[in-house]
Amino acid sequence: MDRFYITTPIYYVNDVPHMGHAYATVNADAIARWHRLIGDDTLFLTGTDEHGAKVAEAAAQNGVSPKEWTDRTSARFQEAWAGLNISNDDFIRTTDERHYATVQRFLQKIYDNGYIVKDTYTGPYCVACEDYYTQEQLVDGKCPVHGRAVTEMSEDNYFFRLSAFEDKLLAWYESDPETIRPSSKRNEALSFIKGGLKDVSITRTSLDWGVSVPWDQDHVFYVWYDALINYLTAIGYDEDPERVALWWPKVHHLIGKEIIRFHCVWWPAMCMAAGIEPPAHIFVHGWLLVGGKKLSKSMASGEEAPVKLTEITPASLIADVGVDALRYHLLRDTPLGTDGEFSIEGLTSRYNSDLANNLGNLVARVATVVGSKCEGIGPAPDPESPLAPAAATAVANAREAWERFAPHEALEATWRLIGAANQELETTEPWKAEPGTVDAVLGSSLEVLRIVSLLIAPAMPATAAEIWSRIGLSDTVDAQRLPEAARWGGYPGGLAVTKGEPLFPRRKSGT
Ligand code: MSP
Numbered sequence: 001m002d003r004f005y006i007t008t009p010i011y012y013v014n015d016v017p018h019m020g021h022a023y024a025t026v027n028a029d030a031i032a033r034w035h036r037l038i039g040d041d042t043l044f045l046t047g048t049d050e051h052g053a054k055v056a057e058a059a060a061q062n063g064v065s066p067k068e069w070t071d072r073t074s075a076r077f078q079e080a081w082a083g084l085n086i087s088n089d090d091f092i093r094t095t096d097e098r099h100y101a102t103v104q105r106f107l108q109k110i111y112d113n114g115y116i117v118k119d120t121y122t123g124p125y126c127v128a129c130e131d132y133y134t135q136e137q138l139v140d141g142k143c144p145v146h147g148r149a150v151t152e153m154s155e156d157n158y159f160f161r162l163s164a165f166e167d168k169l170l171a172w173y174e175s176d177p178e179t180i181r182p183s184s185k186r187n188e189a190l191s192f193i194k195g196g197l198k199d200v201s202i203t204r205t206s207l208d209w210g211v212s213v214p215w216d217q218d219h220v221f222y223v224w225y226d227a228l229i230n231y232l233t234a235i236g237y238d239e240d241p242e243r244v245a246l247w248w249p250k251v252h253h254l255i256g257k258e259i260i261r262f263h264c265v266w267w268p269a270m271c272m273a274a275g276i277e278p279p280a281h282i283f284v285h286g287w288l289l290v291g292g293k294k295l296s297k298s299m300a301s302g303e304e305a306p307v308k309l310t311e312i313t314p315a316s317l318i319a320d321v322g323v324d325a326l327r328y329h330l331l332r333d334t335p336l337g338t339d340g341e342f343s344i345e346g347l348t349s350r351y352n353s354d355l356a357n358n359l360g361n362l363v364a365r366v367a368t369v370v371g372s373k374c375e376g377i378g379p380a381p382d383p384e385s386p387l388a389p390a391a392a393t394a395v396a397n398a399r400e401a402w403e404r405f406a407p408h409e410a411l412e413a414t415w416r417l418i419g420a421a422n423q424e425l426e427t428t429e430p431w432k433a434e435p436g437t438v439d440a441v442l443g444s445s446l447e448v449l450r451i452v453s454l455l456i457a458p459a460m461p462a463t464a465a466e467i468w469s470r471i472g473l474s475d476t477v478d479a480q481r482l483p484e485a486a487r488w489g490g491y492p493g494g495l496a497v498t499k500g501e502p503l504f505p506r507r508k509s510g511t
Contacts, residue, residue: 004035004042008051008124009255010092010230013073014058017080019330019342020256021312024289026330027407028254029086033458034402034410036087043247045234046081047092048074048178050195052130052223058207067211070095080314082121085323085461092230094211103211105224106260106274107202109238111215114298116162117274124150132201132225136312145258157201158219166197172268172278180264181201181405182337185257185284191266200266215350224351228267231279249277254336254405283405288330295331312344325351325458325504348507355504358418359452364466365422366445367499369431369438370383379439380493381447388444390420392449395486407459412456421448446471447491453477454486463503470498 008028011021025046032044049055050070059069074093081088092099110116123132126143133143133150173179173190180186203219204210210220229237231251236243251272255263268278269475287294290312317326329347332354334340370378381388397413425445430438448470457464457477464477472495 002035002040003246003250004032004040005235005251006032006035006042006044007231007251007253008046008229009045009253010094011077011495012052012054012082013048013050013070013077014459016076017314019290019312019314019317020288020294021077022080022084022326023330023334023340024254024256024285025081025086026084027285027405028112028169029084029088030331030407030458031252031402031405032328033087033256033461036478037335037454037457037480037482038399042089042274044088045090045092045231046088047087047090047230048077048232049223049227049230049376050074050093050095051210051220051226052065052131053127053204053207053209054223056207057127067095076464083223083315083318083323084327085130087461091232092234093141094226094230096233099226099230099233100211102237102239103221103229104214105238106151106229106232107221107225108214110160110270110273112129112157113273113275116158116202117161117199118156119159119201120154120156121159122152122154124148125153132329140141155201155205155476157205158203158213159199160202160225160266160273162197162200162266162269165272166193168272169193169197171266176425180276180282180284181279182284184338185264185337192261194264195258197265197269223267224262225270228262228270232276251279251281253279253282254270255284257286260284271357283336285336286323286334286343286449288334289339290342292341312342317347321347321351321507322504324463325355326353328411328460332411333408335408336405345509348509351504352506352509354415356502356506358503359456359463360423360504362422362445362452363449363470364499364501365425365431365450366442367470367497369425370442370446370497371499373430373435373438374442376497378446378491378493378495378497379443380441381491382440383489384422385440385444385447385488387417387421387424387448388462389489390417391448391486392454395451395483399483402458409454411459414452416454417448417455421445421452436476443478443491443493446497450491451486451488454480454482466500466503470500472496472498 006028008025032042035042056066059066125132128146128148137144180189202222202225203213204222205219208220211226213219234248253263263282271278329350333350394413394417398410401409428441430441449467453467455465468477
């Protein structure tokens, strides 16, 4: 049995979850669900990043202690993920005791190995990024990511000797061209390294909201150096070597494009410094944009926002279109690796074309005609149906696309099969035929619906379960294992088919 360990970044709790976070988490969830479906022992980790100046600032602005603030906001993420049907196996908070202890052990090891030293650092610092910049990196004297003013900071700090890892990182990149995908992002990370690596300040004395440095209690670790280690905390680093060996280094980190440097340069070097293998795979996705701009906290608070983000939270969209329609839109319309524009119009048009017209229509038609021509009892599929090879192609294409972290292509392949089944019904018009002559085409349509339920399950788990039960199947979709379960001929026939309410009633455009 294969193992599959996938992570999202852990989200800062200075803000509440927005559609950008939902995009990232739904993609990781769908990929994890696919791997469970093909029988992989799967570990899907997400969580919240709770230390650092930005979170302490948010707590102070809201007049509560950092602990109270992080408890409250971390809960908002957990609620949002429950609402989006996210199937994470663990939820890590960097304020968890297990994490605190792991960070101290991991960084103590790097210190003992001679890769952490004391020095003074001065430079422009962006509180929103929690990061220092060089003068050259600033844009008009401001943070290149947030466009906000930077502060000149000077601290007597401990430094991670990142410069000692230039050659080792280059050799690691050379050893496997697939470690960082897509290749454009690999090249971006490589150029950071080739541009020369400077040592990084990794502790702070100006702040106490963090993990304290075990060998010097006046310092806390810089939030990024604490956060990255979460991926090891969850698998029992230094406590349960057998468990670590099960999941590491074959991890898949799904990350956004603005945090490449931390994950593709710092993190592998930190692993090397601690004497463990760097992560096997980092996949970099783009941003969900609104009006061409990245969704962010500043937009959530109303500034410059072309659309009021408070009106398009994941929860409000779920209440409006349903959880699976939202998941489908996020997975289908913004391919992983590129930026995508989020709009209500885009969501509605995708909903009407793919969900109402194609999938919903197929389910409704088949159930209606089975009701009128077969007394509601679904016939068995035709082994010679032209839909059989179409289904096999869809399954193979979907599998290959999920493996490449291309959910949109897996769904496209599935919708080609749905289109073929609708077309077959148009051609054979079983609703006009005599009862008794329609079994083959209706049985084959039901078989397509069974296979489609399996293929959409990672993206739309509730819809998959609903179709599965409407066509009379017992057991659950989750209990099925691909590829065996998706072979043509699995629908037994003789099952009661239920018509039910329309799965996706058409929406007026723009609503
Ligand atoms: N706390 C750090 C990550 C530490 S991981 C060890 C952080 N948090 S974040 O909340 O700012 O961002 C978390 C992830 O959400 C990032 O990968 C980021 O790209 C993603 N997104 C935030 N807004 C986004 C969009 N508008 N679109 C897509 N993803 C975006 O960075």
